[in-house]
Amino acid sequence: MKLLSFRRPDGTPSWGIAKNEGVIDLGARAPGLKHALWAMTSLAEEAxxxxxxxxxxxxxLPPVPDPDKVxxxxLNYVSHIKEGGREPPPxxxxxxxxGNAQVGHGEAMVCPAASETFDYEGELAVVIGRRCRHVKKADWESVVAGYACFNDGSIREWQRHSGQFIPGKNFFRSGAFxxxxxTPEEVGDVTKAHLMSRLNGIERQHATIDDLCFDIPTLIEYCSTFTQLEAGDVIATGTTGGVGAYHKPPLWMKPGDTIEVEISGIGILRNPIVAED
Known part of the structure; x- marks a missing residue:
């Protein structure tokens, strides 16, 4: 299944199932998609x-517009670690x-007035399907609702103000999801999926998910140890080599550009870039 959140033609928010011919509206079943992720069997019957x-x-809209946490x-792809001249982190x-630092497919990502160093980062997002804590690697699949494309749009100048990445990663509407x-049964072995980013139609990133330094089971075990994961939480698993910061000269996104993140078997996340008002 493909599960999504959206605004109806009249502008009211809802969620449902995407099919080739359109969208099944399930907004009457729960106040939001994250509240229904535990009921996958029931949702499949609606398809x-x-x-x-x-x-x-x-x-x-972002598939989960109101996640408890993202x-x-x-530094989680070997190719990205190498292009920065770093060693793999321990x-x-x-x-x-x-939540307000991301937009949905087709919505505009905002290039902030504070800096021109607006970079793309195509990523695989893992969406958690139920509340969980202390998940062992062997049990990781039991807590995954599915996968999505993610663009961890980054303001590099602000990211490098200190050793903490948070300021450069949280400008208003600077990322996409x-x-x-x-759902996992439709994706199959996600480690074999191809992750690509295209800026104005030109491919700038390409890797398979098995290039991860820390794989998905490891990330779920690690994150669920230090925090309680909730249904609808997102783990954005990192970006591959080819980010704009390491081009010579650097390749920053600017108003008028279009950025795409594609993952085979999942879809294409496409966003225009606009200037901050």
Whole structure:
């Protein structure tokens, strides 16, 4: 299944299931998608219904518009570690991203007035399906609702103000998440999926998910040890080599650009870039 959050043609928020011909609206079942992730079997039964809206008639929101937390992993692809001339970290580098620092598929990512060093980071997002704590690596699949594309849009200048990444990762509407969550049985072995980023149609990043330094089971075990994970929480697993900061000269996103993050078997997250008002 492909699960998504969206605005109906009349502008009211809802959530449901995406199909080839459109969207099944399940907004009457729960106040938001994260409240229904535990009921996958029941949701699958709804997938046979006819679509209520065409995809072109809805406005995409982040699949989970109001996550309790978004945990991001820094320096987690071997290719990205190498391009920065670093050594692999001994433990996962975790920072947080706020809910209002991300937009949905098709929505504009905002290039802030405070800096021009606006970089892209194509990533795989793992969405947690139920409340959990102290999850062992062997049990990681039992807590995963699905996968999505993620763009951890970064203001490099602010990211480097100190050893803490948070300021550069949380400018208002600077990242993106979507277009939907694809459930694990539809994705298959996610480690074989190809992750690509394209800026204005030109491929700038490409790797398979098995290039991760810390794999998904390790990240879930680590994160669920220091915090209680909730349904709808997101673990953005890191970006691969090819980010704009390491191009010569640096390749920053600017107003008028379009950035795409594609993961095979999941979809394409596409966003225009606009200037801050």
């Amino acid at each position: 046979a219904r006819h679509a209520d809206y065409r995809l072109e008639d809805i406005h995409f 945990l991001c992993v820094g 433990k996962p580098i975790i920072f947080t991203r706020f 979507g277009p939907w969550i694809v």
